Amino acid sequence: MSSLEPKIDPPAPGGSCPGATHEHGHALPILHEIRHALERLLAGGESTCIDLHSMPFGPGDLERLTAVLGSGEVQARVEALGPTLIRETAIPGVWLVDYRSLEDQRLSYQIEIAAIPEILRPRPEDLAESLGVLEARLAESGLDATPNASPPSS
Amino acid sequence: MRKRPDKTLGESLRDHGLSRRGFLKLCAATASLMALPPSMVPAIAAALEQARRPSVIWLSFQECTGCTESLTRAHAPTLEDLILDFISLDYHHTLQAASGDAAEEARFQAMEENKGRYLVIVDGSIPGPDANPGFSTVAGHSNYDILMETVEHAAAVIAVGTCAAFGGLPQARPNPTGAMSVMELVRDKPVINVPGCPPIPMVITGVVAHYLVFGRLPELDGYGRPLAFYGQSIHDRCYRRPFYDKGLFAESFDDEGAKQGWCLYRLGCKGPTTYNACATMKWNDGTSWPVEAGHPCLGCSEPKFWDAGGFYEPVSVPLTLGPTTLLGAGAAGAVVGGGLATLARKQRKEEAGARQPVTVDELEQKLSTTPP
Ligand code: SF4
Ligand code: SF4
Numbered sequence: 001m002s003s004l005e006p007k008i009d010p011p012a013p014g015g016s017c018p019g020a021t022h023e024h025g026h027a028l029p030i031l032h033e034i035r036h037a038l039e040r041l042l043a044g045g046e047s048t049c050i051d052l053h054s055m056p057f058g059p060g061d062l063e064r065l066t067a068v069l070g071s072g073e074v075q076a077r078v079e080a081l082g083p084t085l086i087r088e089t090a091i092p093g094v095w096l097v098d099y100r101s102l103e104d105q106r107l108s109y110q111i112e113i114a115a116i117p118e119i120l121r122p123r124p125e126d127l128a129e130s131l132g133v134l135e136a137r138l139a140e141s142g143l144d145a146t147p148n149a150s151p152p153s154s
Numbered sequence: 155m156r157k158r159p160d161k162t163l164g165e166s167l168r169d170h171g172l173s174r175r176g177f178l179k180l181c182a183a184t185a186s187l188m189a190l191p192p193s194m195v196p197a198i199a200a201a202l203e204q205a206r207r208p209s210v211i212w213l214s215f216q217e218c219t220g221c222t223e224s225l226t227r228a229h230a231p232t233l234e235d236l237i238l239d240f241i242s243l244d245y246h247h248t249l250q251a252a253s254g255d256a257a258e259e260a261r262f263q264a265m266e267e268n269k270g271r272y273l274v275i276v277d278g279s280i281p282g283p284d285a286n287p288g289f290s291t292v293a294g295h296s297n298y299d300i301l302m303e304t305v306e307h308a309a310a311v312i313a314v315g316t317c318a319a320f321g322g323l324p325q326a327r328p329n330p331t332g333a334m335s336v337m338e339l340v341r342d343k344p345v346i347n348v349p350g351c352p353p354i355p356m357v358i359t360g361v362v363a364h365y366l367v368f369g370r371l372p373e374l375d376g377y378g379r380p381l382a383f384y385g386q387s388i389h390d391r392c393y394r395r396p397f398y399d400k401g402l403f404a405e406s407f408d409d410e411g412a413k414q415g416w417c418l419y420r421l422g423c424k425g426p427t428t429y430n431a432c433a434t435m436k437w438n439d440g441t442s443w444p445v446e447a448g449h450p451c452l453g454c455s456e457p458k459f460w461d462a463g464g465f466y467e468p469v470s471v472p473l474t475l476g477p478t479t480l481l482g483a484g485a486a487g488a489v490v491g492g493g494l495a496t497l498a499r500k501q502r503k504e505e506a507g508a509r510q511p512v513t514v515d516e517l518e519q520k521l522s523t524t525p526p
Binding site for chain 1: 172173174175176178179180182183185186187189191192193195391392393394395396415433434435439440446
């Protein structure tokens with residue numbers, strides 16, 4: 001299961017699952033919540049995260065929600081403690097973030113309303129160390145090892 | 155398996171080579187697991203960084219191992235994460251490699267080294283102090299003696315599953331083994347009940363994660379259940395609720411209503427009087443849950459659920475409310491529905507003392523008169 005697409009199961013064949021072909025109306029309140037979150041993002045840059053795991057969705061609700069949100073231009077994958085799949089929706093600033101375990105099972109499924117999803121930004125502590133990492137890799141590479149190399153500018 | 159909880163969780167995770175993004179992800183998953191909003195992630199990260207893995211002793215008494223089965227199917231976090239990173243599981247006679255004297259020695263050592271700080275998790279009910287101790291023993295000792303000895307210096311006890319929490323199946327009438335729940339026996343320690351037959355795996359790990367993150371026990375309801383998972387009824391979070399509110403009920407398992415996915419109340423759904431997280435956390439990695447599969451909720455996380463009348467009979471309602479009033483109440487919506495549930499719940503509690511066992515004859519008679 002290495003597809004970047006968060007899994008959207010097709011409707012059950014022949015409606016064998018009771019209510020599978022019916023809508024349960026639980027997508028609409030989430031869409032309203034996204035609207036309010038977008039307004040806050042536009043007004044003051046405040047980002048919001050909605051955990052879809054805790055929603056009382058019936059069969060078809062999640063599919064309906066993701067269908068309305070659509071697909072945007074960006075897809076990303078973070079490899080840390082198993083994959084995390086990030087997909088931009090057709091609405092800029094609204095992202096689907098699918099946290100998966102090492103065994104590729106879903107740990108959490110969230111909607112982030114933000115310029116960039118948090119998991120994609122480098123952690124501030126990592127950023128603080130990045131110059132040091134570059135120096136170390138440079139030293140290791142041997143490219144910098146000539147005796148007459150100019151000293152690093154200060 | 156044994157690893158002393160001397161490092162903070164942050165240190166131990168870094169030793170495992172976990173990146174900072176990985177840690178952020180762990181915190182996001184943990185928030186989700188504890189039914190906390192994602193805005194809590196920074197606070198959870200700060201707490202998990204400093205947390206120390208508690209020593210856990212798991213005792214199994216009169217049980218079917220379903221609760222351990224449920225936990226080993228937990229995927230968030232996996233059992234390996236839980237054992238290696240979140241807790242130090244020092245004794246679990248089904249899962250541990252050691253057996254016999256070595257196993258019992260591990261229990262004593264964990265108790266000695268972590269006096270006053272270790273957690274005891276119990277699954278299964280216990281033949282009470284007045285019952286024949288021979289009904290259930292481990293290494294020749296009665297369940298009662300082992301429980302009392304182990305909880306003496308524990309920080310808290312977590313009763314996992316309806317048997318440990320409320321007596322469960324062993325305590326169903328006529329309760330031949332004199333089975334009692336943990337909270338009936340342990341009076342001087344905090345007892346957290348995580349009922350369910352079995353409990354949702356993520357709820358078991360969520361309670362342990364809560365203790366780890368906040369260093370204290372979660373807020374509990376009147377039955378000692380964590381409110382984060384048992385604070386709302388199945389009925390309040392059920393996706394079929396709009397049908398209940400409109401008075402649209404399936405009358406049999408294959409009628410048009412059942413096919414349309416209508417409310418299962420008339421088929422015996424105990425959702426209105428049952429407090430559990432199935433409607434949102436679901437089962438089998440979030441795939442589905444009983445009501446979504448077309449079967450009524452049996453009420454497995456409530457006290458006395460085995461003796462609470464037929465699984466396929468509607469929740470008992472006060473006699474003053476006839477079926478017509480009930481239908482009206484259904485149509486009137488959430489407020490009345492909630493009140494009705496409270497009434498039914500109260501009445502059930504009162505009735506619980508006076509219930510009679512059902513004989514095989516009665517059962518057969520019922521089956522032959524009930525339309526298919
Ligand atoms: S009675 Fe059962 S099926 Fe009907 S709405 Fe309540 S929980 Fe859902
Ligand atoms: S739906 Fe009801 S009976 Fe089934 S597991 Fe959940 S609480 Fe127990």
